[in-house]
Amino acid sequence: MSYSPQQIRSVALVGHAGAGKTTLFEALLHAGGAIQTAGSIERGSTVSDFDPQEKARGHSIGIALVTVDRPDCRLQLIDTPGYAEFRGPTLAALAAVETCAVVVNAAIGIEHGTRRMMHYARERGLARLLVINRIDADGADLPGLLAALREEFGSECLPVNLPADDGRRVLDCFFHAAGATDFSSLAAAHAAIVDQVVEINEKVMGRYLDAGEGALSREELHDAFEQCLREGHLVPVCFVSARSGAGVRELLELAERLLPNPAEANPPPFLRGAEGQPVTALPDPARHVIADVFKIINDPFVGKLAVFRVYQGTVRRDAQLFIDDGKKPFKVGHLFRIKGKDYVEIEHAGPGEIAAVAKIEEIHFDAVLHDSHDEDTIRLKPLSFPQPMVGLAVEPAHRGQEQKLAQALARMAEEDPCFRIEHHKELNEIVVRGLSDLHLKLMLERLRERYGVEVHTHPPRIAYRETVSATAEGHYRHKKQTGGAGQFGEVFLRVEPLPRGAGFEFVDAVRGGTIPHQFIPAVEKGVRQVLEHGAVAGYPLQDVRVTVFDGKYHPVDSKEIAFVSAGRKAFLDAVAKARPLVLEPIVDLEVNAPEPHVGDVTGGLAAKRARILGTDTLRGGETVIRAQVPLAELADYATELKSMTGGQGRYAMDLSHYEPAPPPVQKQLASAWKPRAEDD
Ligand SMILES: Nc1nc2c(ncn2[C@@H]2O[C@H](COP(=O)(O)OP(=O)(O)O)[C@@H](O)[C@H]2O)c(=O)[nH]1
Numbered sequence: 031m032s033y034s035p036q037q038i039r040s041v042a043l044v045g046h047a048g049a050g051k052t053t054l055f056e057a058l059l060h061a062g063g064a065i066q067t068a069g070s071i072e073r074g075s076t077v078s079d080f081d082p083q084e085k086a087r088g089h090s091i092g093i094a095l096v097t098v099d100r101p102d103c104r105l106q107l108i109d110t111p112g113y114a115e116f117r118g119p120t121l122a123a124l125a126a127v128e129t130c131a132v133v134v135n136a137a138i139g140i141e142h143g144t145r146r147m148m149h150y151a152r153e154r155g156l157a158r159l160l161v162i163n164r165i166d167a168d169g170a171d172l173p174g175l176l177a178a179l180r181e182e183f184g185s186e187c188l189p190v191n192l193p194a195d196d197g198r199r200v201l202d203c204f205f206h207a208a209g210a211t212d213f214s215s216l217a218a219a220h221a222a223i224v225d226q227v228v229e230i231n232e233k234v235m236g237r238y239l240d241a242g243e244g245a246l247s248r249e250e251l252h253d254a255f256e257q258c259l260r261e262g263h264l265v266p267v268c269f270v271s272a273r274s275g276a277g278v279r280e281l282l283e284l285a286e287r288l289l290p291n292p293a294e295a296n297p298p299p300f301l302r303g304a305e306g307q308p309v310t311a312l313p314d315p316a317r318h319v320i321a322d323v324f325k326i327i328n329d330p331f332v333g334k335l336a337v338f339r340v341y342q343g344t345v346r347r348d349a350q351l352f353i354d355d356g357k358k359p360f361k362v363g364h365l366f367r368i369k370g371k372d373y374v375e376i377e378h379a380g381p382g383e384i385a386a387v388a389k390i391e392e393i394h395f396d397a398v399l400h401d402s403h404d405e406d407t408i409r410l411k412p413l414s415f416p417q418p419m420v421g422l423a424v425e426p427a428h429r430g431q432e433q434k435l436a437q438a439l440a441r442m443a444e445e446d447p448c449f450r451i452e453h454h455k456e457l458n459e460i461v462v463r464g465l466s467d468l469h470l471k472l473m474l475e476r477l478r479e480r481y482g483v484e485v486h487t488h489p490p491r492i493a494y495r496e497t498v499s500a501t502a503e504g505h506y507r508h509k510k511q512t513g514g515a516g517q518f519g520e521v522f523l524r525v526e527p528l529p530r531g532a533g534f535e536f537v538d539a540v541r542g543g544t545i546p547h548q549f550i551p552a553v554e555k556g557v558r559q560v561l562e563h564g565a566v567a568g569y570p571l572q573d574v575r576v577t578v579f580d581g582k583y584h585p586v587d588s589k590e591i592a593f594v595s596a597g598r599k600a601f602l603d604a605v606a607k608a609r610p611l612v613l614e615p616i617v618d619l620e621v622n623a624p625e626p627h628v629g630d631v632t633g634g635l636a637a638k639r640a641r642i643l644g645t646d647t648l649r650g651g652e653t654v655i656r657a658q659v660p661l662a663e664l665a666d667y668a669t670e671l672k673s674m675t676g677g678q679g680r681y682a683m684d685l686s687h688y689e690p691a692p693p694p695v696q697k698q699l700a701s702a703w704k705p706r707a708e709d710d
C-alpha cells in the first residue's frame with residue numbers, strides 16, 4: 031500500500047506516567063486492525079512495552095512506533111514513556127510528528143507530566159490534542175476536569191466529542207449538533223468549537239455571521255480547523271477509555287478527518303549554512319530528499335538502526351544519501367518500517383513517513399539525511415533538552431572489560447540525548463550523567479542486562495589541578511652502576527608560574543652542550559610525567575614554564591632513561607620549592623527558579639562560596655540566577671535545589687576557570703595522596 035503525503039498522520043502519545051498511553055496505543059492498533067487482540071500492561075503483552083525492562087517494571091522506558099494502515103489514511107503512532115527521566119527520547123521523537131496527543135488520566139486530573147508536555151508541544155509549534163482517558167473509571171469528575179484543563183491551558187481547549195451512556199461511548203460534537211450526552215449539551219459544545227474555528231479567518235467568520243454555518247463548505251471549515259491547530263488557537267479535547275474501548279474508534283476517525291497532514295503543519299525548522307538561513311522542506315515526493323534522524327536503536331539482531339522522518343522527497347532502497355555535510359555518501363541497503371519490536375522491509379518512504387536504515391555507523395542522532403550536494407550544511411534547529419546533571423563515576427567490576435564498557439556506554443548515549451558520558455583522562459575515570467538517580471540506575475541495569483557489563487560506582491571525583499606560585503630551581507643527578515654499563519644524567523632546571531590557563535612551556539636554555547641535544551627530549555619527557563601525575567596531590571600540573579639551563583653527561587653511561595629520570599626528579603625538586611598549589615574548578619552556574627524561591631536559592635549559594643553575578647527575570651515569573659561556584663560545592667545540588675523549590679528549579683553549569691582551593695582543602699588533598707612507587 032502506498033499513501034500520498036496528504037494521507038499521512040503522525041501522532042505522539044505523551045503525558046504523565048500511568049495516564050494510559052501504552053494501553054491506548056494498544057487499543058488504537060486493535061481498532062485500526064494492526065493487531066488481532068489488544069495486549070495489556072498487566073500481562074506484559076503490549077506491542078509498545080516489549081523490552082524486558084519495561085515488562086518487569088510495568089511501564090514504558092523507551093518510545094515505540096507502529097503504523098496503522100487504514101483504507102484512506104496511514105497513521106504513524108508513537109508511544110512515549112511518561113516519567114521525566116526518559117524525556118530525552120520522548121522529546122527527540124516530537125521532531126517526527128505533526129500532532130502531540132497529551133493523554134490525561136481522568137481519575138487523577140492534571141499532573142506534572144501533563145503540564146510539561148503541553149509546554150514542550152507548544153514550544154515546538156505542534157498541533158495539540160488533549161485526550162481524557164479512563165472515562166470508565168468510577169468517580170471520575172469529567173466536567174470538572176474539562177473545566178480545569180480550560181482554566182490551566184486556556185479557553186481554546188474545546189471538546190470535539192462528549193461522553194454518553196455513562197461513559198460507554200462518545201458522541202461527536204464537531205460535525206454534529208444533536209444527541210444526548212452525560213454532561214453539557216452537544217448543541218452548546220458544537221456551537222463553541224465552530225465559533226472558535228471560524229474566528230481564525232476573517233472571511234470565513236464574516237460569512238458564518240451573515241449566513242450561518244450552512245454557508246460554509248466542508249473544505250473551508252477543515253482549512254480553518256488546520257489553521258487553528260497550527261497557530262495554537264484550538265486544542266481539541268476528546269474522551270476515551272483505553273480499557274473499554276469507548277471513544278477509541280472515534281479517536282482514529284478524528285485523526286483521519288481532522289489532524290494535520292505534513293502539508294498542514296507548521297514547517298519543520300531546518301536551517302542552512304553557517305548563518306542558519308531557514309529552509310522550507312516541502313512534502314513533495316519528487317523533490318530532493320530531506321530527512322531527520324530522531325532516534326538511534328542498537329538492536330541485538332539488526333545492529334545499529336537510524337530511525338528518520340522524511341520531510342521532503344522520497345528515500346528509496348539502494349539510493350545514495352549524504353549525512354549532514356554532504357561529503358560522504360552511503361547506500362541505503364535496507365529500508366525498514368518499524369512495527370513495535372519488528373522491522374518490515376520496504377522499498378521507499380515518502381514525505382511524512384517514518385523509516386529506518388540499518389548498519390550505517392556514521393549516522394548519529396539529529397543527523398540530516400539528504401541527496402543533494404548544494405544542501406551541504408542543512409540541519410534541524412537544535413531542540414532543547416533537559417540537562418543531565420546527576421553524575422556517577424563507573425568502572426568495570428571485572429578486569430579487562432574497560433573497552434567493552436566504553437563501547438556499551440557509547441551505544442547507550444547514542445540512544446538517549448539526556449544520557450552523557452565523560453571521559454576524565456587525568457582522573458582515569460568515566461562519569462555517566464543522566465536526569466536523575468533512577469535514570470542512571472536503569473541505564474546501568476541495561477548495561478548489565480543488554481551488554482553484560484557489570485560496574486562499580488562512586489561519586490565522581492573533582493578534577494583538581496596543580497600549579498606553582500613562585501619561581502624556583504631544581505637539580506637531580508641520576509647515577510647508577512649495576513655490573514656492566516652504568517646510567518648517568520644530571521639536570522638543572524627552573525620553574526616559573528604562568529598566567530592561569532596558559533598551560534605548559536618547555537624551554538631549552540642549555541649552553542655549551544652540557545646536556546647533548548639528543549637528550550633534551552628525554553628531560554622533557556621526565557617533566558611531562560610529573561605534569562600528568564601531579565607533584566603534590568596527584569592532579570595534573572598546569573600553568574608553568576620549565577627552563578632547563580644546565581647539566582652533565584657521560585660519554586658512555588648517558589642514556590635516554592637516565593635523563594628522563596633526572597628530568598622528572600629535578601622538576602619535582604623545583605616544584606617543592608616553588609610554593610605549589612592545588613587549583614579547583616569554578617563553574618558558571620545558571621539556576622532557573624520561580625520568583626518566590628529566589629531568596630532561598632541565592633542564600634543557599636552564598637553558603638557554597640558562590641559569587642552571585644546577577645539575576646534576570648524572565649517572562650512568566652521565572653528568575654535566572656547567575657553565579658560562579660566551586661564545583662566541589664555542587665556535589666548534591668540537584669537534590670538540594672529540588673527540595674528548595676518543590677521540584678520547580680533547574681540548573682545548568684559550564685566550566686569557567688580554575689582557582690586556588692581553600693587552604694584546608696589543599697592540605698587534605700595533599701595528605702590523602704600516595705605517590706606512585708617509582709621505578710628506580
Ligand atoms: N480503568 C482503566 N484503566 C486504564 C485505562 N487505561 C489504562 N489503564 C490502566 O492504567 C495503568 C497504566 O496504563 P499505561 O498504559 O501503562 O499508562 P502509561 O504510563 O501512560 O503508558 C495500567 O494498569 C492500565 O491497565 C482505562 O481507560 N481505564
Ligand SMILES: [Mg+2]
Pocket residue numbers: 051052053089090110111112
Ligand atoms: Mg507507557
